[in-house]
C-alpha cells in the first residue's frame with residue numbers, strides 16, 4: 001500500500017470528517033476508524049454519501065460558471081482530500097492560466113494535495129484553520145499565487161458547518177468579504193439538516209460530535225445573512241441540486257430536499273468599493 005499520503009503522528013483515535021468525506025466519495029485515503037463512523041452515518045441516513053456527491057457536483061458547476069465569468073483565481077477553503085474533479089483540474093481544463101490555492105486544516109488533505117500539485121506551478125496548498133481567518137489570509141498572501149487586488153473566487157464548500165459557533169462563522173465571512181476586490185465571488189454550500197427526520201438528524205450530529213470536528217446545520221436564511229449586500233447569482237440561495245443543474249436527470253433534482261443542504265454564489269459588484 002502506498003503510504004506517502006499519511007503524515008507522521010496522525011491521530012487515529014477518532015474519526016476525521018475529511019477522511020469520512022473521502023470514504024463517502026469512494027476514495028482510499030481513510031482509515032478503519034473513519035470507515036466505521038461513515039458506515040454508521042449511512043445506517044442512519046442511507047442518502048448520506050449522495051449528499052456529498054451532490055455537493056461535489058455543485059462545486060464543479062460553480063467553478064465552471066466562475067471561469068466563464070472570467071474568474072482566474074480561486075481560494076478554496078476547507079478544500080478536502082483531493083478527489084476526482086478537483087477545482088484546479090476543472091478550472092484549468094477551460095483556462096490553463098487559472099491559479100488555485102487550496103487550504104485545509106487536515107494534515108492528510110494538505111499532504112495529499114501537496115503531492116498532487118507538485119508539478120503544477122499554478123496551484124498550491126496551505127495548512128490553515130479558517131476559524132482564524134486573518135492568519136489564513138496572511139498565509140494565502142505569503143504564497144504569492146493569488147492577487148487580492150484583482151477579482152477572486154472564495155470557495156466555502158461544505159466547510160462552514162464545521163464552524164459550530166455562529167459568532168466565529170460570522171467573523172470568518174466578514175473577514176473574507178473585506179478582502180474581496182470588486183468583481184469577486186463567494187461560493188457557499190452548507191448543511192441545512194432538513195433531509196433526514198429530526199431524530200436522524202440529531203443522531204448524525206451526535207455521531208460527528210465524537211469525531212475530530214463536530215458539525216452544525218444552518219437554515220438558508222442564515223446563509224442569506226452572510227451574503228447580504230452582495231449580488232446573488234441566479235437562482236439565489238437554493239437547495240444544492242437546484243443550483244443550475246445541468247440536466248433534469250442530475251442527482252436529486254427530483255428530490256432536492258434529500259440533499260439536506262443549500263448552495264449559493266454571490267458577487268461583489270464590479271464598481272463596489274472594497
Ligand SMILES: C[S@@+](CC[C@H](N)C(=O)[O-])C[C@H]1O[C@@H](n2cnc3c(N)ncnc32)[C@H](O)[C@@H]1O
Pocket residue numbers: 017018021055056059077078079080081103104105106109128129130131156157158159162163213
Ligand atoms: C466535507 S469536506 C469538503 C471538501 C470540499 N470543500 C468539497 O466541498 O468537496 C470539509 C473539509 O473542511 C475541512 N475543515 C474543517 N474545519 C476546517 C477549518 N476550521 N479550517 C480549514 N478546513 C477545515 C476538513 O478537513 C475537510 O477537508
